[in-house]
Amino acid sequence: MAMVNAFTAEDFARLSPEEQNLIERRQRVLGTAYRLFYERPLHIVKGEGVWLYDAGGNKYLDAYNNVASMGHCHPRVVEAITRQTGILNTHTRYLHESIISYAEALTATFPAALSQVMFACTGSEANDLAVRIARHVTGGTGIIVTSLAYHGLTSAVAEFSPSLGEFVHLGGHVRAVPAPDSYRTAPGEMAERFGRDVRAAIADLKRHGIKPALLIVDTIFSSDGVVADPKGFLKPAVDAIHEAGGLFIADEVQPGFGRTGDAMWGFLRHGVAPDMVTIGKPMGNGYPMSGVILRPEVVAEFGEQARYFNTFGGNPVAAAAGMAVLDIIRDEGLQANAADVGTYMRRGLQQLRRDFPQVGDVRGAGLFIGVEIVSDPAAKTPDAAMTTRLVNGLRERSVLISASGPNANVLKIRPPLVFSRDNADTLIAALRDVLALL
Amino acid sequence: MAMVNAFTAEDFARLSPEEQNLIERRQRVLGTAYRLFYERPLHIVKGEGVWLYDAGGNKYLDAYNNVASMGHCHPRVVEAITRQTGILNTHTRYLHESIISYAEALTATFPAALSQVMFACTGSEANDLAVRIARHVTGGTGIIVTSLAYHGLTSAVAEFSPSLGEFVHLGGHVRAVPAPDSYRTAPGEMAERFGRDVRAAIADLKRHGIKPALLIVDTIFSSDGVVADPKGFLKPAVDAIHEAGGLFIADEVQPGFGRTGDAMWGFLRHGVAPDMVTIGKPMGNGYPMSGVILRPEVVAEFGEQARYFNTFGGNPVAAAAGMAVLDIIRDEGLQANAADVGTYMRRGLQQLRRDFPQVGDVRGAGLFIGVEIVSDPAAKTPDAAMTTRLVNGLRERSVLISASGPNANVLKIRPPLVFSRDNADTLIAALRDVLALL
Numbered sequence: 002m003a004m005v006n007a008f009t010a011e012d013f014a015r016l017s018p019e020e021q022n023l024i025e026r027r028q029r030v031l032g033t034a035y036r037l038f039y040e041r042p043l044h045i046v047k048g049e050g051v052w053l054y055d056a057g058g059n060k061y062l063d064a065y066n067n068v069a070s071m072g073h074c075h076p077r078v079v080e081a082i083t084r085q086t087g088i089l090n091t092h093t094r095y096l097h098e099s100i101i102s103y104a105e106a107l108t109a110t111f112p113a114a115l116s117q118v119m120f121a122c123t124g125s126e127a128n129d130l131a132v133r134i135a136r137h138v139t140g141g142t143g144i145i146v147t148s149l150a151y152h153g154l155t156s157a158v159a160e161f162s163p164s165l166g167e168f169v170h171l172g173g174h175v176r177a178v179p180a181p182d183s184y185r186t187a188p189g190e191m192a193e194r195f196g197r198d199v200r201a202a203i204a205d206l207k208r209h210g211i212k213p214a215l216l217i218v219d220t221i222f223s224s225d226g227v228v229a230d231p232k233g234f235l236k237p238a239v240d241a242i243h244e245a246g247g248l249f250i251a252d253e254v255q256p257g258f259g260r261t262g263d264a265m266w267g268f269l270r271h272g273v274a275p276d277m278v279t280i281g282k283p284m285g286n287g288y289p290m291s292g293v294i295l296r297p298e299v300v301a302e303f304g305e306q307a308r309y310f311n312t313f314g315g316n317p318v319a320a321a322a323g324m325a326v327l328d329i330i331r332d333e334g335l336q337a338n339a340a341d342v343g344t345y346m347r348r349g350l351q352q353l354r355r356d357f358p359q360v361g362d363v364r365g366a367g368l369f370i371g372v373e374i375v376s377d378p379a380a381k382t383p384d385a386a387m388t389t390r391l392v393n394g395l396r397e398r399s400v401l402i403s404a405s406g407p408n409a410n411v412l413k414i415r416p417p418l419v420f421s422r423d424n425a426d427t428l429i430a431a432l433r434d435v436l437a438l439l
Numbered sequence: 440m441a442m443v444n445a446f447t448a449e450d451f452a453r454l455s456p457e458e459q460n461l462i463e464r465r466q467r468v469l470g471t472a473y474r475l476f477y478e479r480p481l482h483i484v485k486g487e488g489v490w491l492y493d494a495g496g497n498k499y500l501d502a503y504n505n506v507a508s509m510g511h512c513h514p515r516v517v518e519a520i521t522r523q524t525g526i527l528n529t530h531t532r533y534l535h536e537s538i539i540s541y542a543e544a545l546t547a548t549f550p551a552a553l554s555q556v557m558f559a560c561t562g563s564e565a566n567d568l569a570v571r572i573a574r575h576v577t578g579g580t581g582i583i584v585t586s587l588a589y590h591g592l593t594s595a596v597a598e599f600s601p602s603l604g605e606f607v608h609l610g611g612h613v614r615a616v617p618a619p620d621s622y623r624t625a626p627g628e629m630a631e632r633f634g635r636d637v638r639a640a641i642a643d644l645k646r647h648g649i650k651p652a653l654l655i656v657d658t659i660f661s662s663d664g665v666v667a668d669p670k671g672f673l674k675p676a677v678d679a680i681h682e683a684g685g686l687f688i689a690d691e692v693q694p695g696f697g698r699t700g701d702a703m704w705g706f707l708r709h710g711v712a713p714d715m716v717t718i719g720k721p722m723g724n725g726y727p728m729s730g731v732i733l734r735p736e737v738v739a740e741f742g743e744q745a746r747y748f749n750t751f752g753g754n755p756v757a758a759a760a761g762m763a764v765l766d767i768i769r770d771e772g773l774q775a776n777a778a779d780v781g782t783y784m785r786r787g788l789q790q791l792r793r794d795f796p797q798v799g800d801v802r803g804a805g806l807f808i809g810v811e812i813v814s815d816p817a818a819k820t821p822d823a824a825m826t827t828r829l830v831n832g833l834r835e836r837s838v839l840i841s842a843s844g845p846n847a848n849v850l851k852i853r854p855p856l857v858f859s860r861d862n863a864d865t866l867i868a869a870l871r872d873v874l875a876l877l
Contacts, residue, residue: 023534030542031753032555032735033742035531044534048527066529068750074525083521087512089486090725091504093473096461096482104468117470122560122727123751129593154747155567157594168744282750287528289560289727289751297470304471306606309592312506312720313561313727315469 012040019056020044038403039396048073051417051424053401064416064428065401070258070283071329072419078286078325085321092316093120099320106327108294110265115278115294120315124254124281125153127291130309131277132157132215134295135248137303141212144172145202145242147180149407151224152217152252161217164224174211176202180225180407181234184362184373185381188231196237203245213247220267221256226406227371227413229261229364235271248276248299254291255369258283259330259418262340262367270366283418285322289313335418339367346370346414346425353429357436359387368420371405372412383408387439394435400428450478457494458482476841477834486511489855489862491839502854502866503839508696508721509767510857516724516763523759530754531558537758544765546732548703553716553732558753562692562719563591565729568747569715570595570653572733573686575741579650582610583640583680585618587845589662590655590690599655602662612649614640618663618845619672622800622811623819626669634675641683651685658705659694664844665809665851667699667802673709686737689713692729693807696721697768697856700778700805708804721856723760727751773856777805784808784852784863791867795874797825806858809843810850821846825877832873838866 013021023044027035043061047054050072053061063073071078085099093100104118121127136142144161146152151164159165160172171177178198181191199216206213216238222228239249256267257280263270266278276299281291291314303309313319330336347363350372354360361375374391376384388410395402403413416424451459461482465473481499485492488510491499501511509516523537531538542556559565574580582599584590589602597603598610609615616636619629637654644651654676660666677687694705695718701708704716714737719729729752741747751757768774785801788810792798799813812829814822826848833840841851854862 020534023536023539026539026543027534030539030546030555031531032557032733033739034557034745034747035742036748037534038532042534044536045529046527046535048529053527053529053533068530069528073527073529079521079525082524083517086520086725087517089484089491089511090507091483091486091491091511092506093469094476095491096458096465096475096480097484098461098482101461101464101468105464108468117468119470119472123564123749125749126561126564126593133594133597154749155564155593155595156571159571159745165746166744169746287524287751287754287756289754289757295470301471304473306604307472307597308474308603308607309472310474311561311563311592313725316725316727318725319727 008040015041039393041396051420059399061399061401062424062427063401064414064420065403066417067255067260067415068282068287070260070418071286071326071335072417075286075329077329078322081321081325082288082318085318090316090318092312093314094310097317099317099324100315103320103324106324107292110327111278111294112274114274114296117295117297117300119293119295119300119309120319121291121293121311122289122313123153124279124291125155125158126311127254127279127281127293128152128158128217128252129155131250131279131293133307134277134293134300134303135215135250137307138299139212139214139247141214141247142174143206143211143213143247144175145199145213145216146175146177147218147222147225148177149180149225150177150219152219176205178202180222181228182226183228183230183364191231191234192237195234196241199238200241203241213242213245215248215250216242217250217252219252219255220271221261221366221369223255223369223413224405226373226411227365227369229366229369232270233272235268235273239273249273251275251278253278254281258326259336260339260367260369262336262343265336284326285319286326288319288322290319290323333419339418342420342422342425343367343370345422346429349425349429353433353436359384359436368416368418370414372414373406374410374412383410385409388412390439391432391435394439395431398431398434400431446478453479477831479834489858497837499837499839500862500865501839502852502858503841504855505693505698505853506720506725508698508856509724509764509773510855513724513767515767516760519759519763520726520756523756528754528756530750531752532748535755537755537762538753541758541762544762545730548765549716549732550712552712552734555733555735555738557731557733557738557747558757559729559731559749560727560751561591562717562729563593563596564749565692565717565719565731566590566596566655566690567593569688569717569731571745572715572731572738572741573653573688575745576737577650577652577685579652579685580612581644581649581651581685582613583637583651583654584613584615585656585660585663586615587618587663588615588657590657614643616640618660619666620664621666621668621802629669629672630675633672634679637676638679641679651680651683653686653688654680655688655690657690657693658709659699659804659807661693661807661851662843664811664849665803665807667804667807670708671710673706673711677711686714687711689716691716692719696764697774697777698805698807700774700781703774722764723757724764726757726760728757728761771857777856780858780860780863781805781808783860784867787863787867791871791874797822797874806854806856808852810852811844812848812850821848823847826850828877829870829873832877833869836869836872838869
């Protein structure tokens with residue numbers, strides 16, 4: 002999907018005077034780094050549940066934004082933030098009940114060994130902290146990631162986020178292994194192949210005199226193109242990093258909080274035991290918060306020595322927002338809903354695959370779905386141009402999704418977890434419509 | 440001031456059963472990194488203006504917390520956050536009016552050359568981004584900081600935050616120069632000495648084959664012990680880094696937003712022109728937000744190439760909170776109040792200095808005040824033990840301050856900007872009381 006920061010004269014002329022004015026002001030004051038979705042950007046002014054509304058009163062089905070996983074402006078989250086913001090917002094150097102209760106409720110959703118949490122504000126900060134801890138405890142510096150991984154934007158994390166592109170250099174201590182590809186690999190070979198690639202990366206690090214510190218993976222491989230199955234394929238790779246004295250970090254910023262349907266956390270689908278888990282995005286349904294869940298023995302010495310303090314991390318408002326999110330997931334059965342609607346949606350998409358040869362593969366778990374678009378289904382040839390046209394075609398039909406993958410040819414469907422079967426029908430009907438036209 | 444994460448049996452026994460329970464649960468779930476202020480920690484449950492309230496209904500005068508610079512739970516900030524959280528909270532890849540208006544209002548408080556802003560969530564993220572940009576545009580990696588600087592906690596920023604202590608190693612590309620010390624240096628020598636030290640660091644970087652990228656200073660030198668005067672002493676150092684092809688970054692996370700009274704931003708007091716300015720803490724009066732203000736030509740290429748996107752940075756709620764803060768500073772005249780009450784408070788503290796030989800020096804700007812405590816005023820011998828006793832003595836009298844500086848002997852007085860002359864009288868009377876007793 003095209004992200005735009007400079008418009009062609011033709012595209013720009015198509016926009017309304019109000020949009021043109023906003024874009025000009027935006028470019029002047031925010032500069033070159035800020036991109037907009039779509040050649041026809043959306044001017045969104047309101048959100049509610051799975052719906053976003055633009056300035057003209059048009060309504061869009063949001064099948065993309067995972068931050069608002071509880072639905073946009075969920076009343077219980079709004080209420081929690083409102084209430085606590087009016088009472089107290091300070092930091093963790095005073096005692097406060099709510100951050101402790103929240104930390105207890107949060108860690109209770111993890112295997113017992115992962116019993117502690119440290120709070121930050123963004124997924125980038127969480128991954129940056131996890132790396133600091135891993136280096137401290139292992140004495141190593143080597144990092145293994147997948148070939149199009151995205152883990153964040155700090156200096157240290159950008160160095161192992163190859164999806165940032167050619168201008169953001171990987172660190173000399175970083176090894177990117179081929180991402181697992183369930184479309185082009187037999188299910189029986191997925192685990193062995195990924196394990197072998199990680200072992201090779203470990204050997205290469207050692208050959209360069211670099212001690213491995215960690216393997217980190219997004220357990221749904223979002224930017225690598227969404228890879229969910231077969232369950233368990235992570236195991237040999239995790240064993241390999243452990244044998245090499247490194248840690249395994251599960252980046253659950255995208256798959257976490259019930260999205261995969263099978264489990265609260267993506268790594269549980271694979272039956273592996275992370276040393277640390279990083280979480281973020283939907284954690285406060287939009288309130289800036291993130292965390293690292295860890296085994297006490299991993300962090301004990303670092304904690305004593307490093308004087309880590311995050312001014313905003315774990316403040317009382319974050320605790321209130323985070324607790325509301327956990328309550329909503331439980332009370333509204335959102336993990337089960339993700340499983341149910343996700344399965345339903347994949348079934349509908351499989352029907353599209355049978356009807357349209359461009360739909361090469363349908364995959365995912367729960368409400369994290371990838372649809373691979375190809376020009377030749379036999380050769381599985383990626384078709385990025387067609388993918389962009391589908392994303393834009395859906396936008397013209399008021400359905401918002403995105404694309405990812407090494408060849409930018411995987412439709413990324415990642416709606417709020419309150420998405421219904423009806424919503425899935427709407428999405429599939431719109432996609433069928435666009436496919437039929439192209 | 441003591442920060443505590445493990446209590447002596449004696450100290451622990453003095454706490455209430457409720458406090459003991461909270462601390463035990465906290466240590467279990469948050470682990471070793473989390474420190475509490477005071478041997479008798481505060482269990483704060485409510486905040487309003489300059490006041491914090493504990494669970495027992497006791498009220499504390501807050502002369503420490505600069506995040507809540509508009510006062511705790513300022514109604515206009517609460518209202519702005521509440522309203523926008525209920526309408527829409529999404530990101531900068533859709534068009535939204537408020538982030539543009541806010542960015543325009545914010546950059547309007549800077550010299551015209553600093554016309555663009557990029558948003559993040561924490562001061563650490565802002566400094567981390569500034570470093571990425573500086574390295575990109577200069578091609579250098581060398582960083583010069585002061586000897587007890589604190590700029591943040593990401594991997595990259597911790598490497599140039601010497602105040603984190605011996606266990607957090609400085610980077611090989613980092614040079615820490617002696618912090619300016621207005622108590623032990625003649626006013627006429629401050630500028631020349633700091634400039635000379637920065638020049639020496641630049642020469643040393645070059646001698647090691649390291650190209651200088653930047654000089655970064657907190658323009659009030661908070662963790663270095665609060666150094667404000669003489670105005671203008673930064674100029675030769677800034678000239679030196681510019682001559683060496685590096686950038687000057689003003690870290691305004693602490694002095695910014697009117698706190699120094701003389702100006703909205705601390706660097707303006709020194710008449711220097713930063714290439715980038717980082718801001719945070721009070722920016723949203725507690726809402727997690729930060730930013731880098733920059734000259735367009737500094738960021739143009741990095742912006743095009745680096746794919747920087749901060750999920751929560753610059754979201755509509757942050758824009759609403761940030762705009763409320765700018766409005767309050769203007770409508771309530773908080774910069775002028777900081778100047779007035781700051782001058783009034785320093786006058787009162789100077790009187791204490793005449794009455795008590797332990798008070799060696801009173802300094803600062805606006806409502807950022809340092810009071811250096813010494814055992815021998817003639818020799819200016821730092822007295823950290825006495826400083827801790829004063830901080831704890833004030834806490835027993837329900838006044839909250841802290842300490843900083845290389846010898847932990849500088850009282851750090853940094854209240855919300857709504858602090859009144861009456862509040863200053865309360866603080867000074869309490870401090871006189873403690874000094875008289877010790």
